[in-house]
Structures are given as structure tokens and as C-alpha cells.
Amino acid sequence: MTRSYVVSSSLMLAGAAGFLLTACGPAASGTGAGAKAGDGRAVMIGRIDSLVNAPIKAGKVAGASVGVVKGNDTLVLKGYGMADLEQDVPTPEHATYEIGSVTKQFTAAAILQLAEQGKLNLDDDFTKYLPGYPTQGNKITVRQLLTHTSGIKGYTEIPEFRVLQLRHLPRDSGVALFSKKPFDFKTGDQMIYNNSAFFLAGLIIEKLSGMSYADYVKKNLFDPAGMKDSYYCSERVIHKKHAHGYDTDSTGLVLKGYLDHTWPYAAGSLCSSAADLVAWNQALHKSSRLLKPESYKELIAPGTLNDGTKLRYAKGISLGDIAGRRAISHGGGINGFLSQSEYFPDDDLIVVVLFNTAGPVGPADVAEKIAEVVLGKPADKSKPFAGNAADYAGSYAGPGRGRAMDVTIGADAGKLTIKMGERDSVRTLSYYEGDTFGRNESRFTFVRTNGKVTGLRADLVYGYSILKKK
Numbered sequence: 001m002t003r004s005y006v007v008s009s010s011l012m013l014a015g016a017a018g019f020l021l022t023a024c025g026p027a028a029s030g031t032g033a034g035a036k037a038g039d040g041r042a043v044m045i046g047r048i049d050s051l052v053n054a055p056i057k058a059g060k061v062a063g064a065s066v067g068v069v070k071g072n073d074t075l076v077l078k079g080y081g082m083a084d085l086e087q088d089v090p091t092p093e094h095a096t097y098e099i100g101s102v103t104k105q106f107t108a109a110a111i112l113q114l115a116e117q118g119k120l121n122l123d124d125d126f127t128k129y130l131p132g133y134p135t136q137g138n139k140i141t142v143r144q145l146l147t148h149t150s151g152i153k154g155y156t157e158i159p160e161f162r163v164l165q166l167r168h169l170p171r172d173s174g175v176a177l178f179s180k181k182p183f184d185f186k187t188g189d190q191m192i193y194n195n196s197a198f199f200l201a202g203l204i205i206e207k208l209s210g211m212s213y214a215d216y217v218k219k220n221l222f223d224p225a226g227m228k229d230s231y232y233c234s235e236r237v238i239h240k241k242h243a244h245g246y247d248t249d250s251t252g253l254v255l256k257g258y259l260d261h262t263w264p265y266a267a268g269s270l271c272s273s274a275a276d277l278v279a280w281n282q283a284l285h286k287s288s289r290l291l292k293p294e295s296y297k298e299l300i301a302p303g304t305l306n307d308g309t310k311l312r313y314a315k316g317i318s319l320g321d322i323a324g325r326r327a328i329s330h331g332g333g334i335n336g337f338l339s340q341s342e343y344f345p346d347d348d349l350i351v352v353v354l355f356n357t358a359g360p361v362g363p364a365d366v367a368e369k370i371a372e373v374v375l376g377k378p379a380d381k382s383k384p385f386a387g388n389a390a391d392y393a394g395s396y397a398g399p400g401r402g403r404a405m406d407v408t409i410g411a412d413a414g415k416l417t418i419k420m421g422e423r424d425s426v427r428t429l430s431y432y433e434g435d436t437f438g439r440n441e442s443r444f445t446f447v448r449t450n451g452k453v454t455g456l457r458a459d460l461v462y463g464y465s466i467l468k469k470k
Contacts, residue, residue: 245336
């Protein structure tokens with residue numbers, strides 16, 4: 001239900017391949033300027049169209065909806081490809097998609113609204129509101145649920161969930177599944193992306209508001225933001241203009257796998273359109289319609305570990321740089337759908353990319369390239385490395401999402417390489433400063449003891465793991 005930052009921009013769902021499709025949808029309007037001198041508006045829009053159409057024409061994505069808004073200027077807001085491959089239905093204007101973990105920022109905003117009303121405190125132990133949860137000796141605040149630092153086992157990484165996700169059962173069944181599992185780490189020591197924590201946050205919202213999560217979000221978030229296309233997803237209810245989702249297997253595109261929407265819940269069960277997510281970003285980041293200024297500041301404040309380390313993740317929303325610029329964003333991945341929502345506060349740019357295909361092309365990569373079209377190429381912040389690469393070479397291990405994280409660092413012609421797990425490719429790291437290297441948004445800082453490299457801090461934006469050298 002989320003974009004997973006390792007070294008490359010990948011998601012937790014499998015890749016896709018499929019049919020040759022063409023773009024469709026209304027032309028955008030407005031009077032924006034290009035990223036470079038001489039770039040006219042039509043040229044910029046054409047470049048964005050080409051970026052979105054490329055994976056569609058290559059058969060890797062069935063359809064997409066994209067929103068690109070700079071200030072008050074709508075550059076692109078339209079659909080591409082197909083919403084339904086079986087019936088040859090082009091993607092309509094205002095097509096809706098399952099947005100997966102983009103849901104989390106809605107959940108976090110709801111929690112902060114309840115805090116504004118005095119119904120909870122972010123620093124309270126969450127068992128004050130959900131008594132009886134077995135914390136295994138840990139004190140877990142509401143804040144730590146929202147920053148993925150609770151240490152609670154994520155239910156989407158538990159093998160038994162593969163059976164549970166097909167059944168319509170009381171949500172207590174899900175809590176019973178993950179609450180008895182050992183914690184991944186002591187609360188606050190590290191950060192591992194965690195759908196269980198947001199599941200619990202949804203239960204808190206329902207208990208304190210006296211409303212269902214779906215009703216609360218509609219009344220207090222969708223309606224004031226002007227999001228007329230959005231709703232809590234359902235595997236049964238028919239919604240007009242809802243895009244069909246596609247997964248892949250060895251033969252190419254296939255209909256998405258079944259998932260009962262009892263389970264993604266407050267971690268990933270909302271449906272929306274590109275236009276609505278643009279409206280959401282405008283209401284959340286550029287107005288006080290949803291949150292008071294102090295609450296908004298709390299929403300985007302980076303999480304903190306027990307040792308004082310500041311994360312690049314806030315509450316249901318990430319803070320990693322994109323295209324070399326400060327961004328407030330989040331991705332989502334769920335059966336048949338991938339999503340990316342980005343706001344660049346220094347540039348007043350919103351980029352939303354929604355795919356109805358869980359495939360090898362991630363919307364985050366496309367969104368980053370769109371940002372570069374509008375804002376220009378970022379400056380290279382890496383530096384030449386003059387140290388001894390061999391000092392860092394070796395194997396590192398520690399907790400990871402669903403399984404142990406194993407990292408292999410190599411030295412190749414004076415540069416560091418990294419391989420994360422058996423399936424990852426070997427990739428070259430850029431050097432930044434001190435003992436810190438990186439690739440894309442990920443940062444890797446090596447730990448020294450008495451001058452010798454003994455560990456590695458892996459800051460993946462959506463996770464922060466402390467690894468030991470074997």
C-alpha cells in the first residue's frame with residue numbers, strides 16, 4: 001500500500017506489461033511558462049504527455065490520470081490510455097482510482113482535527129483510546145503510530161494476511177492477527193513502514209468521533225476540500241468513472257487480485273481522482289480549511305527517533321527531496337493501482353499521477369520527470385569521493401519491512417556500490433559528505449567505532465533502519 005524506498009523507486013506490488021494504448025482526454029487550459037527559456041506552454045504540455053504516454057504505448061500501463069498545477073495555473077488535468085481494457089473504454093475525465101497509501105495523510109489529518117477538538121493528545125499512549133492492546137512492554141504514543149516508529153508488526157507483511165484479505169470479517173480479526181506478533185524493534189528506536197499502526201489510528205478516529213472512518217473522512221475532509229469524486233473504496237459498490245485495476249503475471253496484464261476493503265482501511269482504502277487530489281493538496285497545504293496553522297505545522301513536522309535522529313517522514317506524509325527540491329509527498333500501491341501525490345512548497349507546484357496498473361513503471365518516477373519538465377533539472381549535489389572505498393565494503397544486517405534487511409556494500413574503482421537483498425541490482429552510490437552516500441532519495445550514513453566502520457544507518461525516507469556490519 002505504499003511506495004517502498006530501497007535504492008530504486010519501486011513499490012511493493014509486482015510489475016506489469018500489456019497493450020498498446022493512446023492518450024485521451026480534454027486539453028489543459030491556462031497560461032503557464034516553461035521550465036527553460038524558449039519552452040512554450042504547448043511544448044511543456046507535450047513533454048508531459050509524452051512522459052505519461054510512453055509506458056502506456058509500451059504496454060506497461062493500461063491507463064493513467066494526471067494533474068499538474070503551478071500556482072493557480074492548471075497545466076495538465078486529464079486521462080490517458082484505458083480505464084477498461086476489456087470494453088475498450090478510454091480513461092474519462094475525473095476517473096477514480098484506488099489510491100492506496102496516499103490514504104495515510106487523510107488519516108493523519110483526521111487525527112490532528114480530533115486533537116484540535118481536545119479529544120486526544122498526540123503524546124498520549126494510544127492504549128488510552130484503545131485499551132487492552134498488548135504493547136509488550138512498550139509505550140506507544142499516537143504520534144508514533146503516525147510516524148511508523150511504533151515497532152508493531154505490519155499486518156500486510158504477515159503470511160496469514162494473504163488468507164484474511166480475501167474474507168469479510170470484523171476488524172477485530174485483523175487486530176488479533178498482528179497484535180500478538182513480536183515487535184520489530186523497541187518503540188522509537190527505528191522506523192519501519194507500518195500499515196498496522198494506521199489501522200489502529202482508524203479505530204481511534206471511529207471511537208472518538210462516533211462515526212465510521214468513511215463517514216468521518218467524507219464530512220470533515222472530502223467535503224470541505226471540495227473533493228466530489230472521492231469515497232471509501234469498495235469491492236462491491238458500483239461507482240461511475242471508476243477505472244478498472246490491473247496486475248500482471250508472466251503473460252502480461254491481468255485483472256487485479258481480489259482484496260476485501262475491510263483491511264486496507266485507514267492505511268489504504270480511499271478512492272479519488274487526479275482533480276480531487278489536486279484539490280486536496282490545495283486545501284491542505286495552501287489554506288486553513290482542514291487544519292489550523294499549528295496543526296498543519298505538526299502534520300509536516302519530521303518524526304524523531306529515541307536517539308534524536310530526525311526522520312524524513314512526518315505523519316502519513318514524506319519529506320524527501322524530489323527532483324532535487326523540497327517536497328511533501330506520498331505514494332500508494334494496492335492491488336491493480338499505483339499512485340503518487342506531490343506538493344513542492346518552494347515552487348507552489350502540485351503533481352498527481354495515478355495508474356490503474358500495478359506494474360514495472362512507478363508513478364513516482366513519472367511524477368519526478370514531470371517536475372523536472374516544469375521546474376528544470378536539479379543541480380547535482382554529489383561530490384567527488386577521495387576516501388578509501390574499501391573501508392566501507394562488507395555486509396550489513398538489521399530489521400526491515402517484513403524480513404531482515406541485508407545490504408552488501410562493494411568497492412568498485414574507488415566508488416561504493418550497494419545491493420539490498422537478493423533481488424536487487426548492484427547500483428553505484430553518490431558521495432555527499434563525511435560518511436554519507438546516497439542514491440535517488442535514499443541516504444546511507446556509515447557508523448564508525450574507534451575509526452572503524454561498524455554499522456550503517458539506512459534512511460530510505462519511508463523507513464530508517466540501523467544496521468550492523470557482519
